[in-house]
Amino acid sequence: MTSSKKVVLLGHFGVGKTSLFRRFIDNAFSEDYKVTLGVQIKKKVVELPNGKELSMIIWDTEGHTDIEDTRKSYLLGSHAFIYVFDSTREETYKNINEDLAYLTNIHSKVLIKVIGNKIDLIKEKTAKDQLKALNINVDCFTSAKTNKNVHEFFLDLANELTS
């Protein structure tokens, strides 16, 4: 039997949430930027190393500069949050620790992962140094454009959600 998990993508405008969503689900990428209104939902069935399947129901939410503006009902019943930021724009990650504390406070049992996207536009070491200076921990650096680490990240997440 395939079990299902709800995963919500969060973060500022234009950080690449929808691009990651499309890259993982449809293996597609477009340079055209179309702002997400509300939410879009898609499903990807992932095969786990133990042979079982996991149905990942991914909610790609509209971007907000303040996490508290995210529609609270979209977050309910989630199994994981993916907080995405743009590795090239400090304003998308400078408040990340406060945002994560806000999420943890309301949804203490939900797994939270932090992704630094658009890593194709900056040297990974530079990004890491900048984040280290701000005391920010990142789970993974990705590029939806070049497909770097996208599938690997989601597969690892699927494994963690079922372990």
Next chain:
Amino acid sequence: MDEQDKLILLKKLLLTEENEFAQSIAKKVEELNTIVHKKNELSNKVDPIIDDKLEEFVKEIPKTLGPTITEALKEEIKNSQDAVVDALFPIIGKMIKKYIAHEMKLLSENISNRTKSAFSFKKWLRNTKAKASGVKSGDMAISDYGKPKLIQMFVIEKESGLLIAEYSPLSQGTIDKEMIAGMLTAIKSFVEDAFQGGDQNLEMIEYELHTIHIQNFYSYYIAAVIAGSYSMMFKEILEDQILDFAQHHISRKDLEDSTLFTKKLKKHFADDIV
């Protein structure tokens, strides 16, 4: 005194204590034997004592065990709030619904009496047509409207929007059902948030000839896609069927076992609703 007598005397002197002990044991065994064999006698003596003690125990239960049991029940209910509310939700819903239905019926009858004359021509026309075609007047009245049909039914977890069970008697659909469940939940959340209706719930979505009937419960909701005329009468019947299903067929275990729940859903809604 010969040898034999001497031996007896010596034996008597040496074994005096043992003999006394053996005699006392034999006496006790005999007494116990008497008691055991006189069971009735024992029963007569013991039964009233036991009865008294039992009666006293029963009387004391509310005082001694009562608070402990109450506390244990309170704790159990506190720990299983979701399960309790899930069980009560359909029952309370049904009670309120019946009350409102009764009041509406009275109001409807009142209005019907007042407007009867206004629609008399329509009635006469239908009767005339019925006589000519041989079809009953009532059937003809019903056939004026498209008969409602259940196309698809979804049971969805309220918060996450995850699909728990689904039944599609008339359509397999082109979109993944888990995505439909998610989008329905997102639309529902959006409407409920956007218009700040407090604890109000979205109950219906209409599009051309289809209606999505939404019935909310505590931790889940049921969405039924209906084609044809979604009349108040049909709504009433559908609501009752869903409430009945929720009350008698949905347990906490079902909400966690999608396969079993889907089977139950198919079985319950296999027949035409109207």
